[in-house]
Amino acid sequence: MQSKLSDIDLIEQTLAGNQAAYADLVKRHQRFVFTLAMRFTKTREDAEEVAQDAFIKAYRNLQAFQGQSKFTTWLYSIVYTTAMTFLRKRRLDTSSIDDENNFIQVENQNAGFENNLAENKSRSFYLNQAIEQLSADDATIITLFYKGEQSLEEIAITLGIEPNNVKVKLFRARQRLKEKLERNLKHEVNELI
Amino acid sequence: MNNIEEQLWNYLDGSCSPQEQEAIAHLIATDKTYRQKYEEIQAFNQELEAIELDAPAMAFTYNVMEAIRTEEASKPLKAAIDSRIIKAIAAFFILSIIALLGVALATTNWSSGTTESVQIPVNFELPAIKNYFSGPALKGFLFFDVVLALFLFDGYLRKRSVQSV
Numbered sequence: 001m002q003s004k005l006s007d008i009d010l011i012e013q014t015l016a017g018n019q020a021a022y023a024d025l026v027k028r029h030q031r032f033v034f035t036l037a038m039r040f041t042k043t044r045e046d047a048e049e050v051a052q053d054a055f056i057k058a059y060r061n062l063q064a065f066q067g068q069s070k071f072t073t074w075l076y077s078i079v080y081t082t083a084m085t086f087l088r089k090r091r092l093d094t095s096s097i098d099d100e101n102n103f104i105q106v107e108n109q110n111a112g113f114e115n116n117l118a119e120n121k122s123r124s125f126y127l128n129q130a131i132e133q134l135s136a137d138d139a140t141i142i143t144l145f146y147k148g149e150q151s152l153e154e155i156a157i158t159l160g161i162e163p164n165n166v167k168v169k170l171f172r173a174r175q176r177l178k179e180k181l182e183r184n185l186k187h188e189v190n191e192l193i
Numbered sequence: 194m195n196n197i198e199e200q201l202w203n204y205l206d207g208s209c210s211p212q213e214q215e216a217i218a219h220l221i222a223t224d225k226t227y228r229q230k231y232e233e234i235q236a237f238n239q240e241l242e243a244i245e246l247d248a249p250a251m252a253f254t255y256n257v258m259e260a261i262r263t264e265e266a267s268k269p270l271k272a273a274i275d276s277r278i279i280k281a282i283a284a285f286f287i288l289s290i291i292a293l294l295g296v297a298l299a300t301t302n303w304s305s306g307t308t309e310s311v312q313i314p315v316n317f318e319l320p321a322i323k324n325y326f327s328g329p330a331l332k333g334f335l336f337f338d339v340v341l342a343l344f345l346f347d348g349y350l351r352k353r354s355v356q357s358v
Contacts, residue, residue, distance in 0.1 A: 030248075048253065052256060052260060146241045170202075
């Protein structure tokens with residue numbers, strides 16, 4: 001019964017003091033919010049932290065939600081700013097070991113690539129791998145467009161840019177993703193030969 | 194080549210004008226290069242639509258709600274109490290004081306008292322205040338002030354260092 005309620009109904013119930021309604025909202029959107037956070041942080045632990053912070057911020061500011069845009073558009077803009085703040089803070093905290101971390105990340109990626117050679121992986125595996133290799137901006141725009149059910153205008157609101165810019169950025173992001181996917185697949189084929 | 198791709202992506206996304214849409218549809222139907230590219234892009238688009246979302250830990254919702262509950266519980270009492278209650282209590286006390294003053298003033302017999310009834314001793318002298326500000330008492334007072342100032346300054350510096358972190 002609860003799952004049939006719209007986001008707006010759940011928000012109204014939450015504002016009336018029903019915390020269980022907000023739990024339903026979290027359950028409904030947690031996978032997308034987490035995926036979006038993953039596009040920035042690249043690790044599950046950090047993504048969970050960002051996603052949790054975003055939901056808490058959304059709860060705190062729920063009264064400020066006017067309902068002029070979709071709840072998801074509003075929520076994703078919170079995730080975006082939370083992730084950006086997180087990355088900025090992380091950069092400041094770990095600037096001295098950044099190079100080392102990057103090295104470890106690249107090493108791990110390569111190790112994962114080599115270790116999985118024997119497995120028969122689906123094309124979606126390589127697609128996800130290529131998305132992980134994209135910049136946070138490119139990965140976010142692709143995720144918002146394909147999985148967030150967001151129009152170009154809504155993505156523009158979330159990212160705080162012009163819709164025309166979104167169109168151009170989306171086109172370039174898809175181009176880069178395609179290149180990375182092809183390179184990864186080519187690498188895989190060469191390794192097998 | 195890029196131009197063709199861009200046109201085809203716009204066609205697929207539905208982000209071009211009806212005239213452009215019609216022109217591109219015609220090109221796909223008649224031009225082999227367009228058709229091949231379109232099929233390639235369409236297949237890639239379908240793959241993108243099929244991307245699976247990542248799932249957070251099982252306890253994610255519980256953790257979020259627990260964090261919210263903790264935050265709500267740790268709200269200072271001042272914020273948790275409705276300000277209207279505080280205003281009502283303040284209004285009650287102010288009205289009580291005004292009523293008491295009114296009753297007191299209304300029941301006072303102003304004509305019964307005269308200034309002659311107040312008797313001030315003839316050789317009344319104020320205590321010599323300067324005696325209190327000399328010797329060990331003044332030193333002790335200054336010492337206490339210095340310690341208090343240092344304590345407050347230390348507290349201020351600690352607060353600033355916490356904020357900067």
